[in-house]
Amino acid sequence: MVMAEGATVVRRNRPGTTAKYxxxxxxxxxSNIEKIMEPPEGQxxxxxxxxxxxxFCLELNGLAVKLQTECHPDTCTQMTATEQWIFLCAAHKTPxxxxxxxxxxxxxxxxxxxxxxxxxxxxxxxxKESSVAKLGSVxxxxxxxxxxxxxxxxxxxxxxxxxxxxxHRFTRFVMKYxxxxxxxxxxxxxxxxxxxxxxxxxxxSTGESEA
Amino acid sequence: MDEHPGGGxxxxxxxxxxxARQQQAPQQGNHNAVNPQIGPGGTASAVQQQDEMPxxxxxxxxxxxxxxxxxxxxxxxxxxxxxxxxxxxxxxxxFLQGERKGQENLKNDLVRRIKMLEYALxxxxxxxxxxxxxxxxxxxxxxxxxxxxxxxxxxxxxxVPQNSQLTWKQGRQLLRQYLQEVGYTDTxxxxxxxxxxxLLGLSxxxxxxxxxxKNLEQILNGGESPAKRKGQDMKRNPGDVLETFxxxxxxxxxxxxxxxxxxxxxxxxxxRTDKQRIKKHKIKVGNEGLASDLPDDPxxxxxxxxxxxxxxxxxxxxxxxxxxxxxxxxxxxxxPFPSGGGKSFIMxxxxxLDSVLxxxxxxxxxxxxxxxxxxxxxxxxxxxxxxxxxxxxxxxxHFDGVRALAFHPxxxxxxxxxEDHTLKLWNLQKTVPAKKSASFDVEPIxxxxxxxxxxxxxxxxASGEQCFSGGIDSTIQWWNIPSSNVDPxxxxxxxxxxxxxxxxxxxxxxxxxxxxxxxxxxCSADGTVKLWDPQEKMxxxxxxxxxxxHGIPTAVDFxxxxxxxxxxxxxxxxAVIYDLETSQSVxxxxxxxxxxxxxxxxxxxxxxxxxxxxxxxxxxxxxIKFFDNKSGKVIHAMVAHLDAVTSLxxxxxxxxxxxxxxxxxxRLWNLDSKTCVQEVTAHRKKSDExxxxxxxxxxxAYIGSAGADALAKVFV
Numbered sequence: 001m002v003m004a005e006g007a008t009v010v011r012r013n014r015p016g017t018t019a020k021y022x023x024x025x026x027x028x029x030x031s032n033i034e035k036i037m038e039p040p041e042g043q044x045x046x047x048x049x050x051x052x053x054x055x056f057c058l059e060l061n062g063l064a065v066k067l068q069t070e071c072h073p074d075t076c077t078q079m080t081a082t083e084q085w086i087f088l089c090a091a092h093k094t095p096x097x098x099x100x101x102x103x104x105x106x107x108x109x110x111x112x113x114x115x116x117x118x119x120x121x122x123x124x125x126x127x128k129e130s131s132v133a134k135l136g137s138v139x140x141x142x143x144x145x146x147x148x149x150x151x152x153x154x155x156x157x158x159x160x161x162x163x164x165x166x167x168h169r170f171t172r173f174v175m176k177y178x179x180x181x182x183x184x185x186x187x188x189x190x191x192x193x194x195x196x197x198x199x200x201x202x203x204x205s206t207g208e209s210e211a
Numbered sequence: 212m213d214e215h216p217g218g219g220x221x222x223x224x225x226x227x228x229x230x231a232r233q234q235q236a237p238q239q240g241n242h243n244a245v246n247p248q249i250g251p252g253g254t255a256s257a258v259q260q261q262d263e264m265p266x267x268x269x270x271x272x273x274x275x276x277x278x279x280x281x282x283x284x285x286x287x288x289x290x291x292x293x294x295x296x297x298x299x300x301x302x303x304x305x306f307l308q309g310e311r312k313g314q315e316n317l318k319n320d321l322v323r324r325i326k327m328l329e330y331a332l333x334x335x336x337x338x339x340x341x342x343x344x345x346x347x348x349x350x351x352x353x354x355x356x357x358x359x360x361x362x363x364x365x366x367x368x369x370x371v372p373q374n375s376q377l378t379w380k381q382g383r384q385l386l387r388q389y390l391q392e393v394g395y396t397d398t399x400x401x402x403x404x405x406x407x408x409x410l411l412g413l414s415x416x417x418x419x420x421x422x423x424x425k426n427l428e429q430i431l432n433g434g435e436s437p438a439k440r441k442g443q444d445m446k447r448n449p450g451d452v453l454e455t456f457x458x459x460x461x462x463x464x465x466x467x468x469x470x471x472x473x474x475x476x477x478x479x480x481x482x483r484t485d486k487q488r489i490k491k492h493k494i495k496v497g498n499e500g501l502a503s504d505l506p507d508d509p510x511x512x513x514x515x516x517x518x519x520x521x522x523x524x525x526x527x528x529x530x531x532x533x534x535x536x537x538x539x540x541x542x543x544x545x546x547p548f549p550s551g552g553g554k555s556f557i558m559x560x561x562x563x564l565d566s567v568l569x570x571x572x573x574x575x576x577x578x579x580x581x582x583x584x585x586x587x588x589x590x591x592x593x594x595x596x597x598x599x600x601x602x603x604x605x606x607x608x609h610f611d612g613v614r615a616l617a618f619h620p621x622x623x624x625x626x627x628x629x630e631d632h633t634l635k636l637w638n639l640q641k642t643v644p645a646k647k648s649a650s651f652d653v654e655p656i657x658x659x660x661x662x663x664x665x666x667x668x669x670x671x672x673a674s675g676e677q678c679f680s681g682g683i684d685s686t687i688q689w690w691n692i693p694s695s696n697v698d699p700x701x702x703x704x705x706x707x708x709x710x711x712x713x714x715x716x717x718x719x720x721x722x723x724x725x726x727x728x729x730x731x732x733x734c735s736a737d738g739t740v741k742l743w744d745p746q747e748k749m750x751x752x753x754x755x756x757x758x759x760x761h762g763i764p765t766a767v768d769f770x771x772x773x774x775x776x777x778x779x780x781x782x783x784x785x786a787v788i789y790d791l792e793t794s795q796s797v798x799x800x801x802x803x804x805x806x807x808x809x810x811x812x813x814x815x816x817x818x819x820x821x822x823x824x825x826x827x828x829x830x831x832x833x834x835i836k837f838f839d840n841k842s843g844k845v846i847h848a849m850v851a852h853l854d855a856v857t858s859l860x861x862x863x864x865x866x867x868x869x870x871x872x873x874x875x876x877x878r879l880w881n882l883d884s885k886t887c888v889q890e891v892t893a894h895r896k897k898s899d900e901x902x903x904x905x906x907x908x909x910x911x912a913y914i915g916s917a918g919a920d921a922l923a924k925v926f927v
Binding site: 017 | 605610632654658700897
């Protein structure tokens with residue numbers, strides 16, 4: 001029964017559809033990244049990636065809510081992580097230097113539009129080959145939210161990460177499916193997984209990077 | 212000359228001349244030779260010839276005769292040519308006539324076929340409807356189309372001018388009769404015909420044939436009798452006919468009625484084609500008038516442009532047309548043009564008619580449709596006849612199920628809340644160009660982020676400037692709704708969040724807002740119902756059901772008739788009306804204790820009727836129950852769906868009830884008869900759940916549904 005179960009379970013979960021399956025795994029143990037990442041038998045890989053990305057965008061809303069309190073346009077006037085790169089927001093006709101909180105909101109809204117658009121993703125049971133490339137660019141932009149939060153709003157990042165392990169999961173996700181180049185993964189994951197990631201951020205050239 | 216008058220005149224001109232010349236040659240050749248026949252005459256004639264040559268103006272009888280003979284021969288030849296030509300043309304005429312007859316027959320056959328198909332379709336629809344609802348579909352009279360009169364009418368064509376008056380009067384009577392069977396009263400007909408006439412530039416309510424005949428004559432360039440006949444056609448009250456064609460733009464239920472009318476109309480075949488021709492004339496005549504009257508409708512302008520073509524063609528062929536007898540096939544050439552464009556003017560819901568009118572020959576029908584289209588104020592008429600809602604907008608952007616939706620009071624704007632922790636604002640005028648033209652995708656113009664966890668409930672204020680949302684995080688967030696033209700990628704404005712109402716200790720499942728006194732009601736899984744005044748420093752005014760005496764509240768609503776009262780529904784199956792001023796419960800609608808499903812009494816939603824003292828509840832056990840507020844008794848209970856009924860909405864006029872259910876269907880009910888007037892299937896199931904919320908727009912003709920598949924849909 002939906003309503004009587006109140007705060008704990010919102011709906012009757014049954015691993016029928018992919019989204020439900022992922023959500024159930026997350027709900028049961030959000031730190032068990034291996035289990036969450038493992039696709040079930042016969043799962044189409046494109047759909048798996050797509051549904052995971054949707055789930056990431058969904059959960060990132062929580063981080064965005066927290067950031068809204070602390071990340072102000074006057075303190076974080078640009079979207080940066082480390083000092084070398086300034087990220088331009090791709091949600092506008094010409095890439096714009098949005099303040100960090102705007103970048104975060106616009107990127108999440110833009111990802112919502114893209115992932116839900118009938119043009120690129122008309123079906124949730126099979127993904128067009130041409131649209132798989134879009135997933136990579138969405139991942140790249142989403143990752144910058146993590147990196148900005150890590151380097152500029154550390155406390156919020158840590159609290160949120162401890163609750164959800166979202167950045168860990170995201171990093172593992174993009175590496176597993178090669179959705180981003182490793183150079184871009186600049187948020188240091190915990191020591192026990194250090195062999196899998198790089199201490200990046202030593203980009204020689206300063207400049208502006210557009211999405 | 213003087214010497215040989217006899218010689219020259221005696222012989223025939225040609226013979227004389229020839230003889231003279233022949234004789235001349237030898238004479239000239241041999242002056243010494245003696246020609247006993249001619250003698251001095253020959254010499255003289257030779258001289259005469261020589262004299263005549265340089266002097267052609269001197270007429271000789273032979274010369275004249277010769278010339279006349281020559282000319283006559285030429286005339287004879289030309290006459291022969293003309294005879295041949297005439298014979299050829301006559302043959303051609305005969306051939307064309309034969310062809311035309313053939314086309315006529317073809318057209319009749321097709322028309323017959325159409326009628327049969329229409330009849331069959333009507334039968335099917337009746338059967339289907341009977342099976343589906345157990346009631347008869349109101350189609351009017353479903354008559355087997357009769358064909359026997361058609362042939363007779365064809366032969367009557369030449370005789371039409373004589374008894375046209377009588378036939379048309381009869382036909383008109385017949386039409387009125389059919390229309391009355393359908394439900395049109397005379398007043399409607401009169402009003403309609405008035406409107407049509409005024410639009411087409413006809414004067415008053417008289418059947419004033421003279422105006423039309425004058426115009427027709429200008430176009431037809433003569434042919435008195437056909438023009439007069441057309442004048443008589445005018446008296447046939449085109450208004451009636453156009454009204455019947457007006458059916459063609461209405462929704463499906465009316466489709467059968469109008470097809471029936473057309474079927475009966477078809478019997479009067481020749482009259483019909485006459486009418487169509489007249490209408491075309493009228494269209495041409497009224498082109499200028501119409502063009503100014505009509506709104507800037509690109510479709511309409513196209514139509515009128517096409518008819519301009521017809522006008523131009525007409526002027527040249529005027530004389531020829533006037534002579535031909537009354538049949539539609541003379542339009543064979545111009546027809547293909549309107550047919551192509553005309554089809555597009557048929558409203559989207561008339562799928563049947565689209566296929567029916569696919570035949571080029573029957574473009575007559577299409578043309579009439581166009582006229583009907585722009586003869587009337589569409590919205591005004593549609594209200595009376597629209598019975599079906601069709602999906603128009605799909606709102607895609609949420610990542611998880613949409614739990615609730617609410618419309619703005621006046622604008623085509625709505626707010627949705629979702630389990631993805633966000634609220635989104637949508638403007639129905641900002642659609643994404645989609646592949647399918649029938650329905651539009653909409654993207655949100657703003658995303659509200661503040662909840663931690665799924666957002667479950669929503670209430671929009673009466674002004675439409677603010678809204679409240681309740682979530683699993685037990686908070687109620689108070690938002691200022693941005694303008695409907697806001698740029699979705701604008702800078703973040705923290706003032707959109709006007710405030711938070713904290714007080715509940717568990718998920719807030721239901722919200723209701725009353726513009727009078729600016730009050731908000733909320734119900735929560737913590738068992739309480741709270742009354743808030745958001746402007747106050749201590750917004751929570753009152754708490755109800757603190758001891759959980761009735762169970763856990765699931766939904767709340769202000770009383771439509773008197774907002775000093777409110778009704779709350781509980782998971783125990785009971786609903787209670789509270790007096791907000793005294794904080795006491797006034798009436799309790801108790802649950803039936805014997806429900807087959809274990810949690811069958813669970814009420815998912817309660818709404819209060821806007822004008823009547825009625826409360827309506829949606830139950831988990833598929834029932835919808837109606838309670839009387841005064842007595843507390845059940846007025847009516849019905850099994851409404853195949854699965855739990857999750858949501859209810861009453862339309863602003865209080866006539867219809869809309870219910871949504873996990874069986875993926877939205878049903879519209881007539882509150883007087885408590886019968887279902889429409890069912891719409893919408894939203895896929897996601898883990899056994901489908902539709903979470905339904906809503907009416909308070910002032911526009913929109914209805915919306917929120918689904919577990921992360922979509923919200925708007926129907927028009």
